[in-house]
Amino acid sequence: MKRLRIAVDGSDQAVRVLRHMVLQAITPLIDPCLLMGAGIAIGEIVTNAWVHGDGRNPDKQIELCLRIQPDSLIVQVYDYGPGFDPCSLPEPVPGQEHGYGVYVTRQSVRSLKYYRTEGRFCAQLVINRKEKNA
């Protein structure tokens, strides 16, 4: 199993670069048809970590860990925020633009879970490397 670990300071551009680097890393590892969904999911959890976890604080780091497994990629994104209970998230409501991030992330990956570890909050994605019916 191979690992990749990247940490960036919290800023708009750093978040963009972090996502870009991870996408570059995973592009040869998964079916091209799954790449778009993976990119959306990674973008959502990285920006959520920066905005809701670290409160856009440039002094707080966002760390991303990628683990490569035979049939999946595990992406963990750590922030220093208080975290939240995903079960408490309201369903997206017509007329509002909140609550869609977790919704579209769940649609795009095999699983999404949140937990607290060593004083940090972690969002963990499991992304399929191949299409189910391939």
Add this chain to the structure above:
Amino acid sequence: MKTIPVDRAELVRLMKLSFSFASRAVTYIKYLLGGKLRMGSDPPSANAVDCSGYVRWLIYGATHGQTLMPDGSWYQQEWCKSQGFKRTDYGHCILHDSRLRIAFINPRAGKVGHVWVIINGQTIESYGGHGAGRRAWDTPALINNVSACYVLTDVLT
């Protein structure tokens, strides 16, 4: 006047598949002149699209496949005229009235045209140097060059 049945929740979901709401720097679909998305693709079938391809994909999806615009911003403007949408002053895009409007810049010498949609003072578009995203309706590059604007929907709830 003609309107189209846009599902606002679906519109927001499709925007969310195109760019991050939290970070203006993070877009999932880049701008590419000539880049197109397959109609109904979910997630989007490509990571780069031009302005008309993005608006076409967005409107098709947000109307659950009921509205298929032509491709190309000039043809889309002609389609808006022929369909009988209400032409309106672009200044009305400042309104926070939950109506979706569409606006165009005609092609000029050496420059391609542009198309974008607007709701509640913010655009939804794919534009050069960025990709899919939102800008203020009165961004100078838009308001100084707009050639036509139409009302696409009734108030979205």
